[in-house]
Amino acid sequence: MADLIYKKIIDSLRKEIELGKFPDMKLPDERSLAEQYAVSRSSIKRALGNMAEQGIIFKKRGSGTFINPLYLKQDSGFNYSGKNLGITDSFQVNGQKPSIKVLEFDVIRPDEELQDNLFLKPGEFVYSFKRLRLIDSVPFMIETGYIPIKLAPELSEEIASESIFNYVETELEQEVNKTYLTITAAPSDEEGQELLDLNPNEPVGLMEGIFFLNDGTPFEFSTMKLHYKYFKYDSFVDLDNR
Structure with a gap:
């Protein structure tokens, strides 16, 4: 219940921020927000702390809590927040309908590199799959x-045709909430040109990484090839807790 309360507060404040409800870029103090939402100050503090971690707001000692002006300008496709790092929940589609088309699904014996990436023993097998992700039927990622x-x-x-990470959360009662990603760009290859409708001179964005369960177990190794139009990210770095 506590999780639900603070998430509702975050959703509400984000909508108000995006609608320009705070023209002076300053949020009300914690006491006022607690009264507004009829919740405890601890719930407000948790919501504001989460928003600060995402770079949406920042706190200035002695002055209050302010909206990050760069947040208002960001149009990044990805917003990694919440419980899992799945593309389904993290890709901002602004009301458009996301979908997944499974191109390949198989069971294979991993090579040495894949064994190392997923900390597997010889003889252990993996699911191998390739999926095309679309927004309003327009492909944007392989x-x-x-x-x-x-x-x-x-x-x-069938499960792979929807959100695998949501399946992990609901059916396996685990969370995929940590990742190490390498992000780069490259010329598009024949696959990218065919499936993402790219011209030979147009590039793709590449993401490659390992996704971990909440207990630290490597769960998935994946490579994502994006249409260059969706290859934009915003980053917030906070070294205050060193």
């Missing part, structure tokens, strides 16, 4: 992923 069978023994092509 995703190739590998998941150890032992971590999701019931995984199927």
Whole structure:
């Protein structure tokens, strides 16, 4: 219940910020917000702390809490927040309908590099899949992923046609909430040109990384190839807690 309360506060404040309800760029103090939402100050403090971690707001000692002006300008496709790092929940589609088309789904024996990436022993198998992600039927990403069978023994092509990380959360009662990603760009290849409708002279964005369960177990190794129009990210760095 506490999780639900603070998330509702964040959603409400974000909508108000995006609608320009705070022209002076300053949020009300915690006491006023607690009265406005009829919640405890601890819930407000948690919501504001989460928003500060995302770079939406910042606190200035002795002056109050202010909206980050660069947040208002950002138009990044991804907003990694919440419980899991799935593309389905993290990609901002502004009311458009996301969908997934499974291109390949198989069980394979991983090579040495993949064994190392997923901390597998010789003889352990993985699910191998390739998915095309679309927004309003327009392709924007080709995703190739590998998941150890032992971590999701019931995984199927049907499940892969939706959010795998949401399946992990609801059915396996775990969260995929940590990742190490390498982000770069490259010339588009034949696959990217065909599936993402790119010209030979147009590039793709590349993301490659390992996604971890909340207990630190490597869950998935994946490579994501994005249409260059969706390849924009915003970053907020805070070294205050060193």
